[in-house]
Ligand SMILES: Nc1ncnc2c1ncn2[C@@H]1O[C@H](COP(=O)(O)OP(=O)(O)O)[C@@H](O)[C@H]1O
């Protein structure tokens with residue numbers, strides 16, 4: 001109650017840091033931009049997702065849409081994070097201003113990791129049949145990654161969230177800090193195999209919704225299945241492992257996988273029609 005309370009209880013550290021290194025523009029998509037910043041603390045990199053105003057939209061409608069999307073993305077991330085789904089933590093947001101600040105996830109997108117592994121192999125054996133089986137070490141590494149992807153999606157669906165845009169670009173492989181202990185040290189991009197052993201972290205919840213429906217969940221899986229086949233044709237066969245791990249992680253998976261058959265059928269019909 002004393003007026004000196006302010007001194008007895010210093011502000012949290014975060015309020016004592018000046019904004020440090022200038023922000024780095026990481027990506028610029030059609031809808032938004034992503035910056036890396038240390039605005040919160042010098043040793044805490046953050047990802048700031050910003051949706052700038054769209055000049056081609058009516059300003060009032062645009063402001064309303066932007067606000068709704070930022071707050072919905074943050075809300076879904078928050079829910080996932082609370083329930084232990086591997087996603088970045090939300091640190092701060094200003095939906096009306098079109099931004100959200102979240103945990104920076106170290107590492108690289110799964111797409112890059114997988115293509116590096118498969119790409120390197122292609123160079124070694126350029127003349128060989130593209131359908132040739134992958135070497136066993138490669139196959140084991142990829143299968144193990146597929147299991148972790150399936151488990152992450154299972155955990156996501158368990159919380160009642162569907163992602164809406166599952167691709168290997170929207171999954172990061174975060175290097176594991178503990179447990180390697182082989183003294184090799186550096187976190188860097190030294191070893192493609194090591195990169196693939198990273199923890200799967202789901203990102204980009206801009207299209208995510210809350211849903212418990214088998215249909216929505218099946219479509220989520222189907223989107224990834226299609227994306228996977230076109231991004232990683234050489235590893236397409238391994239997608240079955242994603243579904244296996246999904247089934248082991250998520251109790252209600254069986255009915256989703258039955259639905260997935262329907263969704264695939266519809267997809268085939270649609271592509272036959274043109
Ligand atoms: N929390 C994060 N930590 C590190 N990198 C991120 C993070 N969020 C996004 N990125 C990087 O920025 C890219 C674009 O972000 P994303 O959320 O996927 O937006 P978009 O809607 O433009 O696809 C991602 O593919 C990833 O490389």
Ligand SMILES: [Mg+2]
Pocket residue numbers: 169170204
């Ligand atoms: Mg994305």
